[in-house]
Amino acid sequence: MHLIESHLQKKIDDCLDELNYPHLSYAFEIPKIETHGDLSTNLAMLLAGPLGKPPRQIAQSLVDKLDLPDKQISRVEIAGPGFINFFFSAKFLHDTVRHILKLNRNFGKNAQGRDQKAQVEFVSANPTGPLTIGHGRQAVLGDTIANFLEWSGYEVIREYYFNNAGRQMRVLGDSVRLRYLELLREKIDFPEDYYQGEYITNIARGMIEKYSDALKGRLPEDLDLFIREAENEIFRDIKQTLKRLGISFDVYFNEKDLYEKGNIDDVIRRFKEKDLAYEKEGALWFRSTAFGLEQDRVILKSSGEPTYRLPDIAYHITKFERGFNLIVDIFGADHIATYPDVLAGVKALGYDESRIKVLIHQFVTLYQGSEKVKMSTRKANFVTLDELMDEVGVDVTRWFFLMRNMDSHLNFDLVLAKTQSDENPVYYNQYAHARICSILRNAEEKGISFTDMNSLNRLENPNEFQLIKKMVEFPAVIERSTREFTPHQLTQYLSELSTVFHKFYTECWVLSTDKELSQARLALCLATKTVLANGFAILGVSAPESM
């Protein structure tokens, strides 16, 4: 779409100059109704105000000067209140198939991020328990957004930020310690706000195997061993889960480094130097109201411990220091209140906070049939990401987390996902791919292969054209999904592509005695396979040859 749009845009811009019309930003869109053309612009209606003329008259004056039709546009018309509608030529559509086959694995890539470094931070769950469904949505979103950025030419770092110190971890260690004692038949009192999950007992069991009852005497003061053991175990688990989902991080960033390397002290010093912090009631406050926030915030508690804001600010400063042009943070809706403080802090110290793109995704609500499942790591009643993948598979897991706008709550009905897995959209899309592969196998058996570019001229059936027109959109869909951070638009698009392919398949017999037409349709299948596979690659789902 890029190419054809810029082709038209240039022609139109020349016209505007010639007619002495103002240049204002106008849009091309794909009309919903086929008879309204393949591309349409509202330019004439936008010019109506400034020029004080009726839009249709303006449209006519533009069309008169446009020097169309040409090789790519076969027809132009003025319609409705003043739309200018363009129709693609058959030659343009044939050339598009050639273009896709030529670019192959690279069709859909763009160079918007060339020579730019991007960092995507996501998951960032502390090692206190297995990843849940909620983490799953974030994990898949983050990884996929990173994929999109790579398709736009960015050099991308996937980063996981975590904290293995503090109260949370002490509670974790102590939870394991109590289960350890319990397994050794000691009488224990397990607090309600401790980690209740089964995995705690499993870790404790592992420690008995490793240390027998040797840790009984040192208790309860020395928790450290229990904490480290739990952390290692849980982290191994988390990484395994992520790997299964097809996700690997380039950097695991430990909050502790910020203390050890002086980043925290550095931030405090710079805040004080710039008079951005003051002491009150024994605590150190950030003057965040100076940056448009509603209230000042504590960064150092009266106990001397930092609040989460301070390391978060220090951490983000390292992102700038590491030279990232684009910094993407993905959080769940529960963190919505924390990021304005961090952005204000970063800005206060002179960094360009517009480089940071904060993406907030809404929660996943899990249903067992019609019953809502409450999720909490503390309490035992959560469904883990692993359990979900066990039930529905990796491809379905990824697709389902991606198919909705992240601004929307995601209702995930486990019963439905299990019992109706045959009916779900990922299979619909993968089936289109597998079907094409099957045709290609048959073609090989019959000795038909695509060798003659001229055969493409035989494509003229409306179903063939519809399929090509859908593929023309692909680069623009990628571009927009990347720019707006909306992976669900790609899942949406791929389903549309699969639909037109299945229609084409039903209406147009690919391998016939007409060798030339067979070649042409085979080329169309190859192109469709490429576009589907490229889309799947970005989403991180597999492109099966058969299923």
Add this chain to the structure above:
RNA sequence: GCCCCCGUAGCUCAGUGGAUAGAGCGAUGGCCUCCGGAGCCAUGCGCGCAGGUUCGAUUCCUGCCGGGGGUACCA
């Protein structure tokens, strides 16, 4: 109270200020001599409410109603 997200078909959701608002699931009825029926075709069902901006609003603004999430010297 204040802040953020969401209210579109029976259900789950798409919808870049445009011309007749779409898809999947569910329901009903069709389509296999032949490349994979995990498919295709056909039927139904409608933008939470009230104002405003605009030539034009599901889309932007304001208020209200409903659901979710925040609002700590927890993260």
